[in-house]
Structures are given as C-alpha cells and as structure tokens.
Amino acid sequence: MTYVEDAADRMRPQQFHEAAGLEDWRVLGEGACAYFRTGSLAASAEFVQAISELTGPGECPPDVDLRHEGLTVRLITITQDYYGLTERNAELARRISAVARKLGALAVPSAVQTVQVTVDVLVGRAVIPFWRALLGYQDRANSPEDLIDPQRRAAPFYFQQMDTPRRQRNRVHIDVWVPYDQAEARIAAAIAAGGRLVTDAHAPSHWVLADAEGNEACVGVAGWTGPEPSRS
Known part of the structure; x- marks a missing residue:
C-alpha cells in the first residue's frame, strides 16, 4: 500500500x-510514542485488536510492541519524501487514547524512549554504504545522513559529518x-551513576554526557521551544 x-x-x-487531547503521547526521535499499561497479555491483545480497527485507508498503521504487562504504540508517517508527523497521526493518537480509556489501560508517558546510534564520519559516502549493507537498513526519506531498519524494529543509525579528525x-x-x-531526571540519574556532563551548550535540544572513561552519549528531546536542533 502507498501512503x-x-x-x-x-x-x-x-x-x-x-x-489538545495528546497528553498520553511524547514525540521522540522516531515519531510519537505512548505506553499503556494493561496488566495482562490478554488485555494487551484486546487493545491491539481494537487499535487495528482504527486505521483508515491511506494512513500509515501504528507500530505496536506488545508485552504481557502493556504495549508501546508509535505513530509516524513514512513516504518517499517525508518521515515525520501529520495531523492524521494526531487524530489517530486521540482515537487510540480513547480506546485505552475505554479498556482501562493506563497511559504512562514517562515510560517511552528511542535509541539512536551516531557515527562521526569524514566522508559519509565512503562509510554509509558499508553500514547499509551490513545492517540490511535503508535510507530514511529525504535524509541521506540516516539509515533505518525497514521493519522499524532496531535503532536507526545517524552519520554526523566531521570537518577534521577528532x-x-x-x-x-x-x-x-x-x-x-x-530529560533532567535521566541526566541526573546518569551523573549520579558515575557519569559527567560534557556540555549543555545545545540544551534544551540535547545534552552530551560521558561515562567514567570518557565514552560519550547524548540525551535528546523533541518538542522543545525554539529552532530545529543540531543532531548530537
């Protein structure tokens, strides 16, 4: 089907x-996500069945990760030239939340996250084909710096351009x-666990942290007030 x-x-x-009406959802690096606690595999399966009846023609169906205690739902529109959110995603999110309330599933917005692997490169065209073939990934729509799992299961890879070797x-x-x-709670927890803050110069887009040996990671958010952020 073409969306x-x-x-x-x-x-x-x-x-x-x-x-309005999207309080259950949080936008992350890979779309709008919500987690609903159901309490049992049977209840989770019933919820998924109800969600499957909500998607109309021409809409990208939601990605659902079902577990016995609950399920995570992700909404994103993927076309040949767009990878992001639309008004139709928002309306579908409202309908899913309404079903959750009807079935007694509890939304837990703090329980969602996505993870991305970032590779610093000097010559992307010499590196990206290797990772595309190795991972079995494909290019992300309208973003040659990104590779994504075509099944939308595993973490995306982002290739960040460097000007000089580091x-x-x-x-x-x-x-x-x-x-x-x-974000603040996650950063505080990472620092309390032995990490350190490398820089908050890009906040509230993202913060750069490092472990005790200097290996870096970024905590990023979407939905900030301000311009488009840089990508870690």
Whole structure:
C-alpha cells in the first residue's frame, strides 16, 4: 500500500505536544510514542485488536510492541519524501487514547524512549554504504545522513559529518531520546551513576554526557521551544 500525506498537514514536534487531547503521547526521535499499561497479555491483545480497527485507508498503521504487562504504540508517517508527523497521526493518537480509556489501560508517558546510534564520519559516502549493507537498513526519506531498519524494529543509525579528525574521542556514540519532561531526571540519574556532563551548550535540544572513561552519549528531546536542533 502507498501512503500519502499532505504537506499542509505536517506537524512539528512542538505543534504535536501543544495540540489538545495528546497528553498520553511524547514525540521522540522516531515519531510519537505512548505506553499503556494493561496488566495482562490478554488485555494487551484486546487493545491491539481494537487499535487495528482504527486505521483508515491511506494512513500509515501504528507500530505496536506488545508485552504481557502493556504495549508501546508509535505513530509516524513514512513516504518517499517525508518521515515525520501529520495531523492524521494526531487524530489517530486521540482515537487510540480513547480506546485505552475505554479498556482501562493506563497511559504512562514517562515510560517511552528511542535509541539512536551516531557515527562521526569524514566522508559519509565512503562509510554509509558499508553500514547499509551490513545492517540490511535503508535510507530514511529525504535524509541521506540516516539509515533505518525497514521493519522499524532496531535503532536507526545517524552519520554526523566531521570537518577534521577528532583525536582521543570516540566516534560512535548513543543518542537516547526521552520525553521532554523526563530529560533532567535521566541526566541526573546518569551523573549520579558515575557519569559527567560534557556540555549543555545545545540544551534544551540535547545534552552530551560521558561515562567514567570518557565514552560519550547524548540525551535528546523533541518538542522543545525554539529552532530545529543540531543532531548530537
């Protein structure tokens, strides 16, 4: 099936978060996500069945990760030239939340996150084909710096352009995308566990942290107030 989207209906993360009726959802690096606690595998399966009846023609169906205690739902529109959120995603999110309330499933917004692997490169065209073939990934729509799992199961890879070689610094790091209202707590927990803050110069887009041996990771958010952030 070919999914279509109207450019006029595209939504930025902040627009999504400010829209009414989407309190259960958080925009992360890979779309809008919500976690619903159901309490049993049977209840989770019933919820998935109800969600399957909500998607209309021309809509990208949601990605659902079902577990016995609950399920995570992700919404994103993927076309040949767009990878992001639309008004239709927002409306579907509202309908899913309504079903959750009807079935007694509890939304836990703090329970969602996505993880991205970032590789620093000097010549992307010499590196990206290797990783595309190795991982069995494909290019992300309209973003030659990104590779994504075509099944949308595993972490995306982002290739960050460097101007000069960086000595004594790891060139592969993890980006952890968390809900905007969980970033400070996650950073504090990482620092309390032996990490350190490398820089907050890009906040509230992202913060760079490092472990005790200097291996870096970024905590990023979507839905900030301000311009488009840099990518770790």
